Amino acid sequence: MVGVTQINLIVADLDRSRAFYAALGCQLRSIVTPGDETPRAWEVTAGFAPVGLHTAEFARWWDSSAPASGPGSTTIDITFDGRTDAVGFVEVIRTSGGQVLQELTNMPWGQSYAICADPDGYRWGIKTAPSEESAP
Structure with missing residues (x-):
């Protein structure tokens, strides 16, 4: 991570x-x-x-994911070196009282990205490092 x-x-x-x-x-x-x-x-x-x-x-x-984020909302991103680690972290969130609002998805900018929430609803973006192809 x-x-x-x-x-x-x-x-x-x-x-x-x-x-x-x-x-x-x-x-x-x-x-x-x-x-x-x-x-x-x-x-x-x-x-x-x-x-x-x-x-x-x-x-x-x-x-x-729903409900949609609006002004005043915050999403904190955590980047993992690889997809396996990101998948594992999402599963820990799922089994530890958090919610997976959007499953880990391949995004057009070269990363995989999931949206999760802690028990109080704070959003966390779980993502992988950019792929070699997406590097500037």
């Missing part, structure tokens, strides 16, 4: 949030969906925390 790699914050106003985190000294890069160059999210590439700023629409794109 690599550990917590990103905290995804679902925001109401993407531009306002980007400006806020930039003012705090964070450097950000835009995230777009395939076929559309409009930023749907911003990822902190340098700064005080591994934060991703996501619109609710973008969060629904990568997290199809």
Whole structure:
């Protein structure tokens, strides 16, 4: 396991949030969906925390579980080196009182991704490291 790699914050106003985190000294890069160059999210590439700023629409794109995430929601990502470790961790969540909201799925950006929740409903993104083919 690599550990917590990103905290995804679902925001109401993407531009306002980007400006806020930039003012705090964070450097950000835009995230777009395939076929559309409009930023749907911003990822902190340098700064005080591994934060991703996501619109609710973008969060629904990568997290199809219900209820849908909205402004004020948080998903904490944990990255595993391989799929076997990620599958094992999802099973521990399932058998330890958590919920699997979205099974581990191959995503178009080269990672496998699952959405889980702890007993209080906090969401966790369980993902694999990017594949060699998806590396920039």
